[in-house]
Amino acid sequence: MGVVRVRDGRVGRRGVTRVVGITVGTGSPEGANSAYLLPERGVVVDPGPPGDEAWSALGEGIRAAGCELDAVDHVVVTHWHADHTGLAPRLARAADATIHMHARDAPLLASYEQARAERLERDAAALRRWGVPEATVEAVIEGDTPSPFPAETAVESHVDGDEVAGGRLLHTPGHTAGHAALAFDGHLFVGDCLLPTYTPNVGGSDTRLANPLGAYLASVTRLERRIEECEFHPGHGETLALPDRIDRIRAHHEERTRRVSERVATRERATPWDVASDLFGELRGLHVKFGAGEAAAHLAYLREEGYVAEADGEVAVYEHRRPYEASGE
Structure with a gap:
């Protein structure tokens, strides 16, 4: 069973918002994924990677919070990587829920088959431009295994500042072009933009950005401005030691x-x-x-x-x- 963590509710404009953290998935460099359920709002943020084990952990976590799957109305995904989008189509089908993503990342799930083919071409072109030997480029592309996603999935796309599932979407590019955080009644779900022990990759994690490090550092600064007003929830791990963690991230990149x-x-x-x-x-x-x-x-x-x-x-x-x-x- 996934580890379930219930945070104390914070009083916001809609009343008390309870956040339930559910640990799903293992094995990534960042550590296990953290999915988040807002039981009274019918929202799940970053449901986790594909697979039956993660699906069981997510379902058990939702039920442990006193909910059933059909209580979920909205699935918000911070970015297109499979360890965050993996269960979104399955959860949306089971709960008849709407998937929400930033417009820059939404096509990589919504039109998965076509977008993946385009991504592989884009990644290969980027590797060649970076001077990677051709044999190595070919090995990387051949080793890029597909995720078990439908060719197409209904996704509602958004831009910075949109109201999403009762919260507010904040575009935080860098790790991916369409990475986004969700601000919701004193809670801030930050995906992989800020992690407790791991500095997210920029550049190789999404080859669409011309200056990914510049974009990432600007996103970190944008989130930093909300430290006093929000509790931060990372996409991996449980808590963030702020502002110390941000200082360490900046020092790493310096x-x-x-x-x-x-x-x-x-x-x-x-x-x-x-x-x-x-x-x-x-x-x-x-x-x-x-x-x-x-x-x-x-x-x-x-x-x-x-x-x-x-x-x-x-x-x-x-x-x-x-x-x-x-x-x-």
């Missing part, structure tokens, strides 16, 4: 940006794959995309800030311009 800048300065000219190989050593499987993408994200950030220049060409090659100076935030 240090990595500095190291990336130093690697380009040492080489004078470098591709993201060069930098990733220097920083992380030999990369295989999904780590190729995550490692090269992380390097590419930091290089794009350095380019936007004028620390490196990008040469024209099919492969992204960066040249050192000036030493990186930490922002001091």
